[in-house]
Structures are given as structure tokens and as C-alpha cells.
Amino acid sequence: MPKxxxxxxxxxxxxxxxxxxxxxxxMPHGEKIKNCIQCGTCTGTCPVSRWxxxxxxxxxxxxxxxxxxxxxxxxxxWICASCYACRVxxxxxxxxxxxLYALKRLAIDKKIFPKRFPVHVLSEAFVSNLYKYGxxxxxxxxxxxxxxxxxxxxxxxxxxxLSMMKRxxxxxxxxxxxxxxxxxxxxxxxxxxxxx
Amino acid sequence: xxFAYYPGCxxxxxxxxxxxxxxxxxxxxxITLREIEDWNCCGATMYMSISKTVAYAVAAxxxxxxxxxxxxxxxxxNSCYTILRKANRYISWDPKVRDKIFSALKAANLTYDKQVxxxxxxDILVNxxxxxxxxxxxxxxxxxxxVAPYYGCQIVRPVKHFDELDDPMTMDHLLSAxxxxxxxxxxxxRCCGGMLMTTYEEIALDLNNELLLNAEExxxxxxxxxxxxxxxxxxxxxxxxxxxxxxxxxxPIVYFTQLLGLALDIEASKLGMDTLVVRPKDLKLKSKDKKxxx
Numbered sequence: 001m002p003k004x005x006x007x008x009x010x011x012x013x014x015x016x017x018x019x020x021x022x023x024x025x026x027m028p029h030g031e032k033i034k035n036c037i038q039c040g041t042c043t044g045t046c047p048v049s050r051w052x053x054x055x056x057x058x059x060x061x062x063x064x065x066x067x068x069x070x071x072x073x074x075x076x077x078w079i080c081a082s083c084y085a086c087r088v089x090x091x092x093x094x095x096x097x098x099x100l101y102a103l104k105r106l107a108i109d110k111k112i113f114p115k116r117f118p119v120h121v122l123s124e125a126f127v128s129n130l131y132k133y134g135x136x137x138x139x140x141x142x143x144x145x146x147x148x149x150x151x152x153x154x155x156x157x158x159x160x161x162l163s164m165m166k167r168x169x170x171x172x173x174x175x176x177x178x179x180x181x182x183x184x185x186x187x188x189x190x191x192x193x194x195x196x
Numbered sequence: 197x198x199f200a201y202y203p204g205c206x207x208x209x210x211x212x213x214x215x216x217x218x219x220x221x222x223x224x225x226x227i228t229l230r231e232i233e234d235w236n237c238c239g240a241t242m243y244m245s246i247s248k249t250v251a252y253a254v255a256a257x258x259x260x261x262x263x264x265x266x267x268x269x270x271x272x273x274n275s276c277y278t279i280l281r282k283a284n285r286y287i288s289w290d291p292k293v294r295d296k297i298f299s300a301l302k303a304a305n306l307t308y309d310k311q312v313x314x315x316x317x318x319d320i321l322v323n324x325x326x327x328x329x330x331x332x333x334x335x336x337x338x339x340x341x342x343v344a345p346y347y348g349c350q351i352v353r354p355v356k357h358f359d360e361l362d363d364p365m366t367m368d369h370l371l372s373a374x375x376x377x378x379x380x381x382x383x384x385x386r387c388c389g390g391m392l393m394t395t396y397e398e399i400a401l402d403l404n405n406e407l408l409l410n411a412e413e414x415x416x417x418x419x420x421x422x423x424x425x426x427x428x429x430x431x432x433x434x435x436x437x438x439x440x441x442x443x444x445x446x447x448p449i450v451y452f453t454q455l456l457g458l459a460l461d462i463e464a465s466k467l468g469m470d471t472l473v474v475r476p477k478d479l480k481l482k483s484k485d486k487k488x489x490x
Contacts, residue, residue: 028289047387051399079396082241083349083387088361097354104245119395126242130254134236136205145394153397160432164210167471171209178234182257182304189303190253193296 016068016106023102033099035092036060042086042096052076056086056096059103072112077103078119109196121148131187134177139170197324199270199315200262201229202280204424205237206273210432211424213468217453218272218317220467224460225325225333229270232261238279241391252293253300255283260301260308268313270320272453274423275390278350280314285355287311316351317453318422319358322366327373334459337375339480343455344381344416345371346407346430348423352385361385367452371420374459375482379414383407388426393433404429405437408445418476420452427451431473448476455479 024030042056043049049056054074062071071077077100086096107113108120125144129137139161146154164170177183207215222229235258243251259280262269271277286293288311301308321330345367352364359366364385368378388407389400407430411419421427431449438445450472457467458481464470 026292028286047403048389048392048399051396079392079399081387081390081392082244083390084353085349085385085387087354095354101244101248105247108246120245122391122395123242123245126240127246130237130239130243134234135208136237136240138205138210142394156436160436163435163473164432167473169210169212169471175208177236179304180236182306183236183254185303186253186257186300186306187250190250190296190300191247193299194247194249196247 013066013068016072016110017063017066019109020063020068020102020106023105024099027095027098029093029095030098032093032095033060036094037092039091041089041091042094045085045089046080047083047085048079048081052079056080056100059100060094069112071103072107072110073114075114076100077107078114121145129174131184132176132180133174134180134183135175137171137174139172140174197226197320198228198230198267199320200265200267200312201231202235202238202258202262202269202271202276202314203231204271204273204276206275206424206428210428211273211451213454213471214272214424214427214451216466216468217451217457218270220462221321221453221457221460222270222317224457224462225321225329227320227325230265230267232258232265232269235261238276240275240279244279249293249296249300251279252283252286253297255279256287256297256301256308257304257306259284259312260306262312263308263310268315270315270317272317272422273425274316274348274350275425277314277316278354281355281357284311284314316358316422318351318366318370321456322370323358327369330370330456331373334374334456334484335461336459336481336483338371338455338459339375339482340377341375341480342379342415342417343371343376344379344411344414344419345384345452346381346411346419346421346426347384348421348426349385349387351422367420367422370452371455374455376455379416381411381414381416383410388423388429390425390429393429400429401433401437401440404433405441405443405445408434408437408443408447411447412445416447418448418450418479420450420455422452434474446474448472448474450476 040057054076239254389403393400
């Protein structure tokens, strides 16, 4: 696109745009996002698009219109369950799921979240379990997430938890791997390389 | 045949029946599973939302350990399967990502220079062991039991591996070989919502209610799955779905390996059948001996 046709952007918009493009264009076949024909196949294929405030097709449209901050404030990127249906159907070969992941990372990095939908809390709780134990701790993760977001749901989820526990399918204590220091060293080095 | 076994976190607890049945079935068929020593969580979809490099590097620790075991990985959880394969793919595709992953592994004195393959037990059982062998080894069969094969999403996507993206047939063929009547299930690769059950419960309940309704409409008496998240959402939340939508679902959700195990005459308790929330009433399991005798 010729530069003169680009929409007027604020400094913040330009900054977000640059960070996003660096991520997306940097991945293999990432440049295909430029080929979006706005056909809406992604939205039509998506099993959860009807709950999104911005559809996957609109994500690309809004980006082109210079409204990336609107996308980051939407629930859309956090509703995507990464089933890759859009990715395999897109006639332009766009990695839609990966693009939404890139937006999630940008949102977390810039701390821009939808109002009253702190889904990123789950990602962060999960990651902290992995750092502490080397494995996921389902019960701890669930409780921590619900406490931080919707403590009332702890009550309505208790039945499910107990039924699983009764069958020996829910651990009350985390499993810690022996060489958890290796996992921590890997995470630390990888973060350093990413500059985070 | 020998594989480096990567159970993944779900199979340790919530999906214990899957772990039990995979191990039992493989043992019965003479395939060795050596658990990857001290394996760690693959990072699932969660780490991918924070940092790609960290996500791949954490997953790659398991690949590095498996490499030194000298065999390919068997990963039954669809999510682990996809993440481990994805890490592998990026390591071979993208030199920038690869260098970062290798450098992160080096911080733990690990190397990963010879790629191992990551296989799903469904793929191994049907394509390596083979349907003929499975049919021959089965001592019992499911006499016309109507089963909906539910593959889930990440077993076939995003990149084609052992089966078709839109209409995989591997599990259909496996269940047919065991005498089951596999019903046409249009939702076989439709997403169950995965972690949405925790983050946006109302969405996930709706998705799973639809899956159950569609399976019932296709005449299924039982749904066979190949993924811990699908099984947990469909089974563990069935009571909640019934309450919310005033439905009367009573659909057993079993792992395909549990059905195979039963056909191989492995004791039901060893396959974790007794720890299911919705216990199947009658799987129409009949002994082949009687069939011959009659």
C-alpha cells in the first residue's frame, strides 16, 4: 500500500502497529496477511465467532483502518480457543490463529485488556505453575483463576471438582518435577532473548 | 516397536482413564512405552499467549530428552501433540526461532540436534499396528454399538499429518473394525472450547451442549474421544449443561483406547472405566468365541 493512502495514526497506534507487524511478518508465511480479501470464511468457520464483539474478519479490517487498539480492547482475541478451523479454511493461506496469538502477546506486553474480562489472568497463573512445579496443577489453577475473576463461581464449580476428586481424577497437591531448575533456566534464558 | 511416552499433565489426573487405557492397550499389543524421564508441561496454549520463544523452548526440553532415548514420541493429549509438533516445525522452519530455542536449552545443558517425530496413539494403532492386526487380536466385539467418533480439533489441525483436516476417518475405521456401528457425526472435528470452560464458561457450555445434541441426533449411544480436554468438557460438565439447558443428556464419553482395551479383553477397571462420571450402561460387548460357537 502506498504510504500516502495509510490512515492517519497516533503515535501510540504507530507503535502498536510496528510491534504487531514485526511479530506477524516475522513468522513463516506471515506476510500472507496482506492478501486478506475480506471474504469472511474465518468468521463463518469459527465455532465461537458469534460470541465475539469483533469477528476475525473485522480484526484484519480494523487493523487496516489503523484501529489496532480497538482490537486489543476486544474480547475476541481471548475467546479464540485456537482450534485452527480458520487457519485451514482461509483461501489466502493466512495464519489467522497465529495472528490472534500475536495480538494476545501484544495485549499482555502492553497491558491492554477488555473491561471486566481478565482472561489473561489464566495465562499468567498457568505460567507461574509451570515455573514453580514444571507441570500444571489443575486444582490450584482453577481456584486461583476464579478467586481473581469471579469468586462466586467457586461455589458453582465445587460439584464438578468433588465429583472428579471422588474418582481420583483431581489432585489436591501439585506434582513437582525433579529437575525444575532446568525448566526455570530455560524460561529465564528464553525471556532474556526476547527482552522480557 | 518402542516409543518415548509423553503423558502430559492432564493424563496424570483428570484424564487418568486415558493414560491407563493407552498403557494397557500398548502393553497388550507388545508395544513398549518408555515414559520420558522427568518430563515437563508442554506449555499448552497458555504460554503461547505470553511468549512464543519461551513456549517453544519449554516444549523443546521434552524433545531434547526424548532424542537421547533414541525413539519417537507418543503423545495422547491432542493439545500436547499439537504443541510438541509445532515446536518441532518451527525449529526446522525458522532459523531465528531455532537459534533462540537452542540457546535456551543450552542454559539447562540440553541439546536437540536430531529431530524426533511426535505421534498420536490413534495414528500408531491404525497405521503402524494396523486394522487387520487389531481385528485379529480382539477377543470381543461391540455388537452394533452406535458410536460417534469425536476427534477434536488439534489432532488434525493446523497442519495435515496422519489424517484429513475436515473429515478424518482413522477412528471411524478403528471402531468399525471392533464391530461398532460408527454413526455419521458432522461435528467430529468441531472444537469443544478447550480452556474456555474456565475462562468463558457460558460459551463452552453452549458448544458442548450442541455437540451432545448433535451426537444424540445422529443416533449415538456413546461418544469416543481422543483428547483429554474434549472428554472433560463433554463428560465432567454434562450435569451442568443439563441444569442450564433443561436437557437430559446421559451420554457416556469414553476414550477410543478404552473401547479398544475392552475388545482386547482387558479388565474394565484397568482401563479406568470405573472412574468415568457417566458410566455406559451397555456397550453390547460380546465374546468372539461365542459367536464362533453359535
